[in-house]
Amino acid sequence: MSGVSSLGRTLKDVFSRFLSAPSADKAAVEELVRGIQRSLLMADVKVELVQKLSERIRQRAFSEKLPPGVSRKDNIAKIVYEELTALLGEKPAKFSTAGKKPYVIMLLGIQGTGKTTTAAKLANYLKVEGYKVGVVCADTYRPAAFQQLKQLLEPRQIPVYGEPSNNDPVKIAANGLQFFKQQNTEVVIIDTAGRHRQQESLMEEMKSLEKTLKPDENILVIDGTIGQQAGIHAAAFHKATPVGSIIITKLDTSAKGGGALTAVAETGAAIKFIGVGEAVEDFQPFNPAAYIASLLGMPDIESIVEKVKLAEMATDEERMKAMLSGKFTLEDMVNQVSSLTKLGPLRKILSKLPLPGVDGLSDEQLEEAEKRIKKWTAIIKSMTPEERAEPGIIDGSRIRRISRGAGVLERDVKELLKSYQTSRKMLKDRKLRHLLKTRGFE
Ligand SMILES: Nc1nc2c(ncn2[C@@H]2O[C@H](COP(=O)(O)OP(=O)(O)OP(=O)(O)O)[C@@H](O)[C@H]2O)c(=O)[nH]1
Ligand SMILES: [Mg+2]
Structure with a gap:
């Protein structure tokens, strides 16, 4: 019996049994998790890793909000795919000579x-x-x-x-x-x-x-x-x-x-x-x-993941419309920037926006953006609901308190506030609204 292919064979079996089950109820998920455990343990994956993975699948399976039009089953399939991938490290290998010769x-x-x-x-x-x-x-x-x-x-x-x-x-x-x-x-x-x-x-x-x-x-x-x-x-x-x-x-x-x-x-x-x-x-x-x-088992898993991502994109579009009607909060902005860093079809929707460089973000820029989002998310968490609703009230002493709470520099908080003001101004701009309208938003 050959190896990865034997792991592949058992995983594929377990997975397609789950996909063809009449419903994705607790029992079906339990059977899926056990099947995955069995295949991974047979492939000599560490017990602790298998346990952690099972827990995460069980925990995410019924707690995640479903994007419109996505079935529980498809969402669970995507979760399994994501969790297994995380087990191997997210990033694909890259070879580069960095310009050195030889x-x-x-x-x-x-x-x-x-x-x-x-x-x-x-x-x-x-x-x-x-x-x-x-x-x-x-x-x-x-x-x-x-x-x-x-x-x-x-x-x-x-x-x-x-x-x-x-x-x-x-x-x-x-x-x-x-x-x-x-x-x-x-x-x-x-x-x-x-x-x-x-x-x-x-x-x-x-x-x-x-x-x-x-x-x-x-x-x-x-x-x-x-x-x-x-x-x-x-x-x-x-x-x-x-x-x-x-x-x-x-x-x-x-x-x-x-x-x-x-x-x-x-x-x-x-x-x-x-x-x-x-x-x-x-x-x-x-x-x-x-x-x-x-x-x-391709192409099944690929098309499911694509489907769920597209649905998530649709909800992004909803949010976009709300923003254009004037409801643009600090959280909206962080969410927007954070979706920039997601790979796949989400980038497509953002490339519709006239933001410079969004279409061709390099890996380095994405990494930079990811770092910034982490900071921004922490900053927003350190704000009071009042400050979030009305960032205008955030003065010097509030900035100091927020930056300490979030473990970032005061400069980072100021940067977030400035970006927010700029984005809000941009969204109010007539020309931009018109452009978005003609590109299928609103
Ligand atoms: N099936 C399979 N066999 C492989 C693979 N890689 C190497 N082999 C086989 O493993 C054996 C040893 O390969 P070598 O490349 O000579 O190994 P080595 O590390 O150079 O060996 P030393 O120089 O003696 O240390 C050979 O029979 C290869 O054909 C692989 O990915 N799959
Ligand atoms: Mg050799």
Whole structure:
């Protein structure tokens, strides 16, 4: 039985049984939660994580307000999808050389985890992405490693550097780096040895490689078949190299893949790619949301989530109309800004507004906006109902009190108030109202 696919199979079953049940009552949700628990525990996911997840699903299932036109069942499906995704960390992996050339990646990992195979997969992936790539074989313990790499990569026009007669990995790697610099290579991937006579000498070798080469990114290659044990390796590595990242391999063969992924995600280490087979192409960037969607069964889950989000968008439109009729509160503003940071169709509605830059917010801008919203939400919570209803009464001493209560600077409170005044003025503007009207609002 194959692993992630076996987790996928059981999850998919449980999930589609829930979707086809006559109603989403307490019993159906309980059966769903138990089914999810069973599949996750079978995949070696930590008991505590499974318990937390179950509690959150149970708690959200019947307490959330349904957007108009959305069934309880669809909303619960979306909750399950969100909670499972959160288990893997929200953010998809991103690869970037940050303009550095060559960008040097060193692959590390114990024997047999799949470093050499992964070096070839990663090189091929980055070449397809448009980078000029080279691979250095710095494994002097396994003479076949150089051959293995050449066989995989030469047919793909990816150069491999090696020195079969040299037994100093640090020198080989330094020479290889020099060689690829002259070739104008953009990304250099260094494959290191996993096999050694002693563990200590392996560690020494890694340290001197690190010191001499100063890689831009160390990537730890972890074998997914070890299940939640992977968390221990990841935690140690993450502590030593917080800028490093992780690739988990063999997710196709292991029944414990879910355990490996969740345990590593829990350490805060970034999972950048996953290996899902022996072939060079069996490799993908790790995207938690897409991964969970594939486990739950596409395209079902995607269309449900889309549907619920669209309904939420409709309620946004309601609020927008209320605002245009003059009821624009501080909370409205924070809600508006906060919906800017949500991904997906919500951004579409906002792109209808003539706000500069809303359509093309970069990830950095979104992150900035998210930070600001957190602050603003805290500030509004520290206000009295009176102040919220009539921000005009907020003077210097109130600003001081509010900023202390919210744990922010006075400057932050002033900024919020200023944005509020500006937005309110904008909404009163005749021209803008006309524009919104012609774009389908009001
Ligand atoms: N099914 C499957 N097999 C994999 C995957 N990645 C690697 N392998 C297999 O795992 C075995 C070991 O892979 P290598 O790439 O040689 O591992 P390594 O870490 O370089 O090994 P050492 O250099 O000895 O430390 C090979 O048989 C690979 O085909 C994967 O994602 N899926
Ligand atoms: Mg190897």
